[in-house]
Amino acid sequence: MNWYELRAHDVEKKASTNVKAGLTEPEVNARLKQFGPNELQEAKRPSALAVFLAQFKDFMVLVLIGATVVSALLGEMVDAVAIVAIVIINGVLGFFQERKAEKSLEALKELAAPQVTALRNGKWMKIPSKGLVVGDVIKFASGDRIGADVRLVETSSLYIEESALTGESVPVQKRIEAIQGANIGIGDQSNMAFMGTMVTRGSGVGVVIGTGMKTAMGQIANMLQNAEEAETPLQRRLEQLGKILIVIALALTALVVLVGVYQGNNVYHMFLAGVSLAVAAIPEGLPAIVTVALSLGVQRMIKKRSIVRKLPAVETLGCASVICSDKTGTMTQNKMMVTHLWSGGQMWNVSGQGYHPSGTFTRNNEPVNVTDTRSLYQLLTFGTLCNNASILKRKKDYVLDGDPTEGALVAAAMKAGITREGLQDQFQIVKEFPFDSARKMMSVVVRDRNGKQFVVTKGAPDVLLQVSPTILWSNKQQPMVALYKNETQQAIHALGSQALRTIAIAYRPLKDGETVQDERDAESNLMFIGLQGMIDPPRPEVKQAVQECREAGIRTIMITGDHKVTAMAIAKQLDILPDGGRAVEGSELVNMTVEDLENIVESTYVFARVSPEHKLKIVKALQNRGHIVAMTGDGVNDAPAIKASDIGVAMGITGTDVAKEASSLILLDDNFATIKSAIQEGRNIYENIRKFIRYLLASNVGEILVMLFAMVLALPLPLVPIQILWVNLVTDGLPAMALGLDSPEDDVMRRKPRHPKEGVFARGLGWKIISRGFLIGFVTLLAFIITYNQNPNELKYAQTVAFATLVLAQLIHVFDCRSEHSVFHRNPFGNVYLVGAVIISVLLMLVVIYYPPLQPIFDTLPIKSRDWLLIIGLSSIPTFMLVGSLLTGNKKKKKKRVMYEGQVNLK
Numbered sequence: 001m002n003w004y005e006l007r008a009h010d011v012e013k014k015a016s017t018n019v020k021a022g023l024t025e026p027e028v029n030a031r032l033k034q035f036g037p038n039e040l041q042e043a044k045r046p047s048a049l050a051v052f053l054a055q056f057k058d059f060m061v062l063v064l065i066g067a068t069v070v071s072a073l074l075g076e077m078v079d080a081v082a083i084v085a086i087v088i089i090n091g092v093l094g095f096f097q098e099r100k101a102e103k104s105l106e107a108l109k110e111l112a113a114p115q116v117t118a119l120r121n122g123k124w125m126k127i128p129s130k131g132l133v134v135g136d137v138i139k140f141a142s143g144d145r146i147g148a149d150v151r152l153v154e155t156s157s158l159y160i161e162e163s164a165l166t167g168e169s170v171p172v173q174k175r176i177e178a179i180q181g182a183n184i185g186i187g188d189q190s191n192m193a194f195m196g197t198m199v200t201r202g203s204g205v206g207v208v209i210g211t212g213m214k215t216a217m218g219q220i221a222n223m224l225q226n227a228e229e230a231e232t233p234l235q236r237r238l239e240q241l242g243k244i245l246i247v248i249a250l251a252l253t254a255l256v257v258l259v260g261v262y263q264g265n266n267v268y269h270m271f272l273a274g275v276s277l278a279v280a281a282i283p284e285g286l287p288a289i290v291t292v293a294l295s296l297g298v299q300r301m302i303k304k305r306s307i308v309r310k311l312p313a314v315e316t317l318g319c320a321s322v323i324c325s326d327k328t329g330t331m332t333q334n335k336m337m338v339t340h341l342w343s344g345g346q347m348w349n350v351s352g353q354g355y356h357p358s359g360t361f362t363r364n365n366e367p368v369n370v371t372d373t374r375s376l377y378q379l380l381t382f383g384t385l386c387n388n389a390s391i392l393k394r395k396k397d398y399v400l401d402g403d404p405t406e407g408a409l410v411a412a413a414m415k416a417g418i419t420r421e422g423l424q425d426q427f428q429i430v431k432e433f434p435f436d437s438a439r440k441m442m443s444v445v446v447r448d449r450n451g452k453q454f455v456v457t458k459g460a461p462d463v464l465l466q467v468s469p470t471i472l473w474s475n476k477q478q479p480m481v482a483l484y485k486n487e488t489q490q491a492i493h494a495l496g497s498q499a500l501r502t503i504a505i506a507y508r509p510l511k512d513g514e515t516v517q518d519e520r521d522a523e524s525n526l527m528f529i530g531l532q533g534m535i536d537p538p539r540p541e542v543k544q545a546v547q548e549c550r551e552a553g554i555r556t557i558m559i560t561g562d563h564k565v566t567a568m569a570i571a572k573q574l575d576i577l578p579d580g581g582r583a584v585e586g587s588e589l590v591n592m593t594v595e596d597l598e599n600i601v602e603s604t605y606v607f608a609r610v611s612p613e614h615k616l617k618i619v620k621a622l623q624n625r626g627h628i629v630a631m632t633g634d635g636v637n638d639a640p641a642i643k644a645s646d647i648g649v650a651m652g653i654t655g656t657d658v659a660k661e662a663s664s665l666i667l668l669d670d671n672f673a674t675i676k677s678a679i680q681e682g683r684n685i686y687e688n689i690r691k692f693i694r695y696l697l698a699s700n701v702g703e704i705l706v707m708l709f710a711m712v713l714a715l716p717l718p719l720v721p722i723q724i725l726w727v728n729l730v731t732d733g734l735p736a737m738a739l740g741l742d743s744p745e746d747d748v749m750r751r752k753p754r755h756p757k758e759g760v761f762a763r764g765l766g767w768k769i770i771s772r773g774f775l776i777g778f779v780t781l782l783a784f785i786i787t788y789n790q791n792p793n794e795l796k797y798a799q800t801v802a803f804a805t806l807v808l809a810q811l812i813h814v815f816d817c818r819s820e821h822s823v824f825h826r827n828p829f830g831n832v833y834l835v836g837a838v839i840i841s842v843l844l845m846l847v848v849i850y851y852p853p854l855q856p857i858f859d860t861l862p863i864k865s866r867d868w869l870l871i872i873g874l875s876s877i878p879t880f881m882l883v884g885s886l887l888t889g890n891k892k893k894k895k896k897r898v899m900y901e902g903q904v905n906l907k
Contacts, residue, residue: 004179004191012207020122117139133208139204139205141204148210156202157173160193160198160199163654164197183587193206259711293689301678316628320682321553325558329653330670332536332538337354337536339535343376344471344474347491348361348368357411377418389403427448431444436519441523455526457507465488472530498569499566502534503532504531508524546672549676559610564606582603582604582605597617601621618641680748691742694765695814695817702774703728703806705774706784706802719799735814780806783802800859815879
């Protein structure tokens with residue numbers, strides 16, 4: 001039997017304690033020895049050395065290490081040193097990133113209260129929270145943090161804020177009565193208090209029923225330890241690329257050795273030649289350029305109000321197919337706001353944003369002057385008088401001090417010019433009867449300037465109806481006849497069907513000399529004034545963001561701790577929940593396995609009243625269906641799901657440290673619309689990575705083919721290894737980085753998400769790399785042969801011409817890489833960084849060729865003016881030769897598409 005199902009005296013028996021005297025020291029010591037201290041345990045972490053060495057297990061890094069060995073074997077120590085530097089830099093970056101990412105449990109530990117008040121040997125005393133054991137009796141009051149999981153046995157107007165566990169910021173009123181039901185969620189266990197939550201009002205006493213890892217917080221900590229971080233699509237693609245490059249390098253080495261030996265050449269020399277080709281096959285600068293491109297993306301995302309904690313997460317956002325978003329504060333404003341008022345058969349609408357005191361009152365879309373309508377004026381005035389909240393102006397914003405529901409009543413009155421300060425000059429609160437869950441009401445006795453007193457009561461509408469024999473109707477007090485009562489109940493139902501939290505206001509003037517002794521005296525013979533309907537309204541920009549995500553093929557799912565009716569109402573307002581879409585409650589998820597959930601998750605758009613285990617289960621079910629999942633959250637309860645998702649998103653304003661540490665991305669403004677902007681940036685970053693992979697590998701293919709064809713034709717080597725390394729690291733590096741800064745294409749958010757298993761060479765990229773690489777290699781070899789045949793004694797000069805042709809062919813080709821179509825599809829000069837990088841690369845090439853001190857290092861000679869015509873002409877061929885055929889092909893495809901669309905339209 002669950003603790004919340006037990007009656008208070010049964011709790012005492014099950015915990016083997018005495019609520020009047022507490023535990024004795026021997027009992028405490030025995031239980032500490034049996035169950036251990038009340039603290040969260042950390043999973044064993046790998047050592048710093050193990051984390052550092054793990055950075056070198058990546059395939060691309062192994063390729064680079066292989067290149068280092070190769071360069072050393074060739075005696076090219078400059079090459080070897082350069083590659084070693086790249087490997088070490090990447091390893092150090094990865095090490096610090098990983099060490100910083102695993103601090104979630106440390107943040108969790110900070111939520112445990114350092115001191116609690118416990119009853120030991122019949123005396124109340126302050127003890128460290130880690131000394132608590134099951135059976136301890138503890139007490140707490142406003143401002144205290146609960147030190148363990150507790151079954152309440154005494155409460156006095158006790159409210160506890162449980163957002164760290166449930167995600168809902170509205171404090172929950174606690175009571176001691178037993179609750180029936182086997183699968184009651186944490187948010188509905190009103191007779192329990194949980195470790196790490198905060199008392200906001202009142203006081204209470206409870207029996208500790210769970211400590212350490214046996215608490216709700218401990219269960220989250222355990223899930224956080226065991227939640228596996230998903231490997232990002234970018235990591236998978238780069239690993240795939242590394243494998244391909246290893247196979248190519250080994251195959252080329254073997255091919256060259258076999259061909260050379262077949263031609264009668266020395267085996268050792270042929271092996272060194274093959275190793276030289278392997279160096280050409282490896283894009284040494286690729287890992288560094290990927291890191292730089294991601295870092296630049298991070299800087300751009302900061303400007304869009306989001307901070308990236310893990311670099312690969314930037315690209316992962318670009319292929320997200322599902323966003324699981326919290327409701328409160330992310331899709332809504334996290335500010336309760338009165339939107340409807342009802343009194344005497346009339347309904348008014350209230351506009352405005354949050355707690356800002358500006359808005360209009362309308363009825364049937366016509367503006368209303370509040371002071372001209374007695375019932376409306378009284379409804380707002382009494383809502384502020386029977387209230388403990390305040391709205392304070394801080395700089396340019398208005399903030400709430402108090403309960404969100406009461407704050408909404410105050411803000412609504414302020415929009416009509418009714419303020420607490422103004423009312424304090426006219427009225428004095430004589431007595432207050434606080435809200436109580438049994439009564440479901442709060443009342444105040446008020447004295448006006450003339451000394452007359454009256455009672456104002458606010459509370460649950462159905463309860464106030466029972467104690468209100470009269471009603472304000474047509475600005476007059478009328479008996480609560482059946483007609484008026486039915487009208488009032490219909491208004492309550494209408495507001496409730498819109499998921500509005502409804503508060504009723506009632507009033508009673510006191511006779512001269514009449515005194516009110518208790519709540520029963522105050523809350524009787526009232527006149528029903530009206531209703532105020534409020535909701536945490538959606539953020540204005542979120543609906544458009546959800547629509548843009550849908551156009552991009554991304555489904556939005558709302559996951560919330562709030563009630564199903566409220567969640568569905570907000571989801572419909574934001575167009576998240578379509579007709580026929582499902583909404584599922586946490587109680588339904590309890591008995592479902594992940595496999596069961598997979599069967600319904602594609603048709604479910606709202607999950608309400610969920611627990612941390614449910615969120616983790618939802619993420620797993622979506623991932624098993626092949627989705628790339630972005631999971632947002634702000635509480636401790638969200639952390640396991642955030643960590644297990646493909647891209648974890650934490651809230652920067654309301655988010656707990658635990659959620660932030662478990663996340664990959666932090667939203668500085670807690671706004672769902674910012675996620676959309678981040679996805680757009682992520683998609684663009686991936687496309688840019690594809691661009692420079694296309695550029696780098698096409699260049700490398702060209703280098704490989706130049707060397708391979710020369711060997712097959714028994715020609716001298718057209719390029720020396722230092723020239724190849726120069727091209728790979730310097731000439732290719734700057735333009736590739738500039739491609740990483742390219743602006744997104746216009747349709748980037750109208751494309752469907754990439755399939756998570758899509759290879760890096762998908763969508764024709766492999767063919768583009770091979771075809772352009774073949775042409776680059778062909779023209780480079782052609783330039784070498786023409787020059788070498790003119791003067792066979794000037795091998796170094798022919799190699800210099802080949803070097804210049806290779807560099808220029810690649811620099812012209814880089815403009816073609818900006819588009820999936822052709823060099824003319826986008827303005828070639830639209831990326832100023834790329835233009836600058838190309839100019840710098842050309843200048844560096846000229847320095848290497850014409851600067852005498854560098855000529856011996858790079859085996860170059862000054863090129864004659866007439867040979868530049870040959871170089872420029874040949875280097876233009878790879879980019880412009882295929883443009884005509886591509887444009888013709890695109891026109892044919894477009895024509896076919898138009899004909900097909902016409903056929904569809906005719907149907």
